[in-house]
Amino acid sequence: MKTIIRITNLAFIGVLLLACSKEVSQGPIGAQGSQGEQGMQGENGTDGTNGEDGEQGIQGEKGENGTANVISKKFDLSGWNDPSGVVNYSVYWSELTTQAIENDAILFYIKTNHNGRFNPIPGRVIINSISADIELELFTGGCTVISLKRNYNGIGSAYIPVAAGDIDYLRIVIIESSISSKVGANYLTPINKLKAAGVDINNYLQVAEYFGLED
Template identity: 35%
Template sequence: MSKTSVKFLICFIMALTIAALTSCQKDNLEDAVLTETVHGEQGVAGTAGENGRDGEKGDTGEQGPQGEKGERGPQGEQGPQGEIGAAGANGADGEDGNANVRSFKFSLTSVASSHHTIEMPQLTTEVMENDVILTYLQFSRPLLLTYQLPATINVGLGGGRSLAADISASLWVGEITLSLKKPGELTSLMDSDIRAGDLKTLRVVIIKSTESTTGKTAEQNVRAELKSAGVNISNYDEVARYYGID
């Protein structure tokens, strides 16, 4: 056999061998792909375990330090006015005052003379002709003695000083004049006999007369009324209490 024939035969045998091997591998691969996997039955689920118990509560920690107080914020805007509340109950009526009696008080603490004039516009001609006018002089000491005028007085003024005098209050339209004279004489005291602070106040009470009583008749009626009520007209405090004035 020639070398050419031998080579041809060897090549042919090798080709057949390769083809056979390729065919076998293909068959094995198809079998592997087509083979169905068989699954086993699902097992029974196990019983759930019991919940564990809660742990004990730990101790409370110590309170931390208090923080510093912050600055005060700005004042807020004023809110709207609230509704007006219901009116309260009416109070009890007070006692009626005496509209026919007026009282006036003048300070004399700066007076240092035997004559002193006070302006008093309430002393009109009508008042002087018809109403009752009572005047009272009060000393600063001793014990705030008060005298209805006119009066004759002899009082100690403290510091070894004393004062004896006839004192009167002269009424004029629009004014009243206080005069201090030597007892039983028409001579006025020396101005040096009166020092600032010796006299305290002059009180004037005007009691309005009724239409049917004027002048002397009105004064007589007032005196009779006060006497009937047990009021000493020379005592200013009793007169003030009776008429309800200061």
């Protein structure tokens, strides 16, 4: 009996060994599965520290001033009536300050009944076909037009009378000294700047056109 059981056990073990030794065949590869859903977006990271402000740049040179620094005024002289020829005529303007007189360029023009032109003064003018020298005295707050002297061969002598209407008006132009242009290492004065621009300062129409003034 024991012999039969032992033989049976040995036969069973042999079957197991035979089954394990037999090669197992691999099955076909299955289809690829569908893509999974996208995951949730992560939280934004913390902002970085702001960089330091850069150093301030060097300030540029001051630009040239415009015509706001040029002022002009006309004074009516048509009522000047001086038969003796020795009475001066004064006009007053608050813009004629001490600072303006000492630092700025001030131009004077007078218009007579001769040809309707502007004549720079001090200088020579023609009144009633008579050539005469006219002078100017400037003071803080105004100026005085000095009586006219008849001109003989370039020399002023006797005074000449002035009748109402002989002189139309006086024009004063103040050009602040801040208006200047740099040429190399030098700065042009207002008068030199006008000359450099081809403007004849003795010609009021050219000055008026350059600065956009009234005639």
